[in-house]
Amino acid sequence: MPIEKFKILESNCVPLQVENVDTDQIIPARFLKATTREGFGDNLFRDWSFDENGNRKEDFVLNNPKFSGKILVAGRNFGSGSSREHAAWAIYDYGFRVVVSSFFADIFKNNALNNGLLPVQVSKEFLTTIFLQLNENPKTRLKVDLQSQEISLLSNGQKEKFQISHYKKECLLNGYDDIDFLVNLKDEITEFENKDSK
Amino acid sequence: MKAKTLFDKIWDSHVVSSIPDGPDVLYIDKHLIHEVTSPQAFAGLKQRNLPVFRPEKIVATADHNVPTENQHLPIQDELSRLQVQTLIDNCNIHNIELYGLNHPYNGIVHVIGPELGLTQPGMTIVCGDSHTSTHGAFGNIAFGIGTSEVEMVMASECVLQAKPNKMRITIEGNLAKAVSSKDIILYIISKISASGGTGYFIEFAGSAITNLSMESRMTVCNMSIEMGARGGLIAPDETTFEYLKGKEFSPDNKSWNLSLVKWKQLQTDKNALFDKEWIFNAEDIGPMITYGTNPGMGMSIVGNIPQLNSIPKESRDSFQKSLDYMGFEPGSKVIGKKVDYVFVGSCTNGRIEDLRAFSKLVKGRKKADWITAWIVPGSKKVEEQAKKEGLESILNAAGFELRQPGCSACLAMNDDKIPEGKYSVSTSNRNFEGRQGPGARTLLVSPLTAAAAAVTGRITNPGDLI
Ligand code: SF4
Numbered sequence: 263m264p265i266e267k268f269k270i271l272e273s274n275c276v277p278l279q280v281e282n283v284d285t286d287q288i289i290p291a292r293f294l295k296a297t298t299r300e301g302f303g304d305n306l307f308r309d310w311s312f313d314e315n316g317n318r319k320e321d322f323v324l325n326n327p328k329f330s331g332k333i334l335v336a337g338r339n340f341g342s343g344s345s346r347e348h349a350a351w352a353i354y355d356y357g358f359r360v361v362v363s364s365f366f367a368d369i370f371k372n373n374a375l376n377n378g379l380l381p382v383q384v385s386k387e388f389l390t391t392i393f394l395q396l397n398e399n400p401k402t403r404l405k406v407d408l409q410s411q412e413i414s415l416l417s418n419g420q421k422e423k424f425q426i427s428h429y430k431k432e433c434l435l436n437g438y439d440d441i442d443f444l445v446n447l448k449d450e451i452t453e454f455e456n457k458d459s460k
Numbered sequence: 461m462k463a464k465t466l467f468d469k470i471w472d473s474h475v476v477s478s479i480p481d482g483p484d485v486l487y488i489d490k491h492l493i494h495e496v497t498s499p500q501a502f503a504g505l506k507q508r509n510l511p512v513f514r515p516e517k518i519v520a521t522a523d524h525n526v527p528t529e530n531q532h533l534p535i536q537d538e539l540s541r542l543q544v545q546t547l548i549d550n551c552n553i554h555n556i557e558l559y560g561l562n563h564p565y566n567g568i569v570h571v572i573g574p575e576l577g578l579t580q581p582g583m584t585i586v587c588g589d590s591h592t593s594t595h596g597a598f599g600n601i602a603f604g605i606g607t608s609e610v611e612m613v614m615a616s617e618c619v620l621q622a623k624p625n626k627m628r629i630t631i632e633g634n635l636a637k638a639v640s641s642k643d644i645i646l647y648i649i650s651k652i653s654a655s656g657g658t659g660y661f662i663e664f665a666g667s668a669i670t671n672l673s674m675e676s677r678m679t680v681c682n683m684s685i686e687m688g689a690r691g692g693l694i695a696p697d698e699t700t701f702e703y704l705k706g707k708e709f710s711p712d713n714k715s716w717n718l719s720l721v722k723w724k725q726l727q728t729d730k731n732a733l734f735d736k737e738w739i740f741n742a743e744d745i746g747p748m749i750t751y752g753t754n755p756g757m758g759m760s761i762v763g764n765i766p767q768l769n770s771i772p773k774e775s776r777d778s779f780q781k782s783l784d785y786m787g788f789e790p791g792s793k794v795i796g797k798k799v800d801y802v803f804v805g806s807c808t809n810g811r812i813e814d815l816r817a818f819s820k821l822v823k824g825r826k827k828a829d830w831i832t833a834w835i836v837p838g839s840k841k842v843e844e845q846a847k848k849e850g851l852e853s854i855l856n857a858a859g860f861e862l863r864q865p866g867c868s869a870c871l872a873m874n875d876d877k878i879p880e881g882k883y884s885v886s887t888s889n890r891n892f893e894g895r896q897g898p899g900a901r902t903l904l905v906s907p908l909t910a911a912a913a914a915v916t917g918r919i920t921n922p923g924d925l926i
Contacts, residue, residue: 279777280777280778280781281775281778282654282655282753282754282778284754284890284892286871286890286892286893286894286895287892287893287894290894290898291524291871291872291873291895292872292873292877294496294524294873295496295525295537295539295540295542295543295873296499296539296543297499297500297503297542297543297546298499298500298503299500299503299607309893309894309898309899314880314898314899337778338655339654339655339658339688342654342655342688342754343590343890343892344589344590344604344871344890345497345588345589345590345592345604345605345606346496346497346606346607347497347500347588347606347607347608348607350606365655365658367655367658367688368624368658368659368688368690369590369604369605369606369690372605372606372609373606373607373608376606376608376609377608386774390774427481427482427483427622428480428481428482429479429481429482429483429620430482439608440608440612440620441504441508441510441608441611441612441615441616443620444485444612444615444616444618444620445510445615445616447476447477447485447616447618448513448616450476450477451476451485451487451513451616451617451618454476454487455487455617458487
């Protein structure tokens with residue numbers, strides 16, 4: 263499926279000040295029984311968000327009315343664990359378009375990018391600043407500009423560059439996805455196979 | 461010619477083309493699929509009206525979502541049944557080899573690949589599952605991918621991947637009594653942390669590695685993902701070739717010698733450079749256990765949980781949160797603590813060697829009354845073998861039963877869930893919050909340590925029992 267184009271996003275943020283958030287927290291395995299991609303957002307961070315009787319836990323940040331927005335800000339090593347793309351689907355389906363952290367797990371990063379969810383890796387210091395600002399003022403806004411690869415705090419203008427491969431950047435800016443690209447390479451791939459079997 | 465690592469050799473020979481300032485187009489030799497991460501990929505192909513490009517390179521199994529009892533009956537859980545049925549339908553439509561429930565080759569995807577000889581040196585292997593790294597034990601590049609990438613490989617037999625950095629972890633020396641490959645890998649992760657391998661592909665080397673059996677090597681490579689690495693591999697040697705000889709899908713007599721010639725070249729050149737190197741001493745490793753909620757939170761089974769002030773300031777909250785979840789105090793010991801469940805199985809330790817180790821220790825002893833134990837073979841073949849060797853009788857005599865193959869309580873998608881607040885001593889690979897069921901508290905160990913806990917009902921040093 264072509265992915266949604268991403269250029270600039272200005273939004274409030276939701277702070278999840280926890281390190282090593284793994285894919286089993288993002289979407290517990292018992293919710294992976296679906297055969298479609300939709301609807302995973304309902305169970306995002308399920309066991310942090312709801313108690314065993316299905317009631318919302320007030321103290322979890324997603325349930326805190328003070329925080330909202332399309333940017334999730336999380337502690338270091340976000341998305342570790344399984345390769346389940348359901349984690350990226352759940353975050354996207356919930357409504358986030360950017361995840362900010364000081365460190366991402368590899369497979370999660372790929373999965374996110376393949377679904378139009380932008381992982382923005384910032385320095386440890388900048389992450390701390392963002393958390394501090396959000397604690398002081400929950401309405402703190404971030405601006406993420408993919409073209410210039412810049413993320414900034416709108417309150418004080420503090421900004422930082424972030425990395426993304428040129429290829430993935432083009433894909434996101436234009437809404438391309440990898441499968442179209444690969445399918446167009448079929449002749450080259452077949453040639454590779456023939457050469458290889460000799 | 462420039463000296464190359466084993467990883468470079470395999471990777472470079474599979475690059476179809478490279479995108480400038482972007483990923484490589486990497487050709488895939490073997491694609492393994494299962495019921496949980498494939499349905500959306502098949503649906504994607506359908507939506508695009510694309511065929512599966514090379515169905516003969518795909519092998520499918522049902523493992524994550526299957527019951528471990530009464531497999532001859534229809535699956536009770538409706539959603540699980542639908543997911544497994546969807547896999548059957550998709551494999552039929554696309555002509556894909558499926559080892560579904562009750563097939564003699566059925567089992568956990570990372571157990572059956574090696575035991576059937578589908579996994580071979582020098583290959584590129586992917587699966588929509590992070591523990592695909594297991595296969596690297598045979599000297600190949602094997603890594604887990606997301607469902608979009610599963611769809612990519614189905615559509616083109618290629619995946620777009622940036623080439624990772626290279627790390628070598630060398631372990632020299634001899635292992636002490638009651639120490640196994642699970643302890644090696646838990647030790648390594650405790651040293652370099654759950655994210656220390658992120659961005660890297662790891663080669664494991666050194667005498668402590670080459671002395672291991674193939675099954676033990678798989679346990680090591682299996683958990684390379686738990687330090688964040690894309691995968692891990694071990695150069696193939698006589699042990700590898702011996703293991704593969706005569707397996708169902710290994711090269712037959714005619715092509716065996718030719719394959720051997722090729723496989724023997726799969727070594728890291730003498731002067732090849734790694735981006736990072738670690739060296740450990742096998743003598744420093746004892747039976748290990750995890751005390752927290754990521755696999756990096758491990759220690760010697762007789763050790764103390766770190767004090768809060770030894771943890772970097774910015775990580776203390778997360779550390780404390782993790783201990784709160786586990787019900788442990790900083791600085792305390794876990795040895796002697798009463799536990800509730802024992803799980804033996806998974807793609808980490810669900811092979812015959814693991815069942816042998818467990819059985820050997822419990823033989824002539826009895827399961828502790830309060831322990832619920834799930835002994836789950838990694839595959840149908842492992843199950844059959846365990847019966848043939850008499851392991852099942854040993855287990856039964858000690859008060860255990862052998863279940864049917866599947867992922868089971870490793871991720872608790874089926875009915876095998878650890879209840880909230882209960883302690884589970886587990887041979888699987890992840891101790892994440894809720895991994896084995898909501899609120900479950902997981903302690904990762906080797907099969908021997910699991911056996912020691914199963915008969916004493918407490919966290920016990922297996923070295924004290926053998
Ligand atoms: S046994 Fe566990 S880790 Fe291995 S494939 Fe199954 S769920 Fe994944």
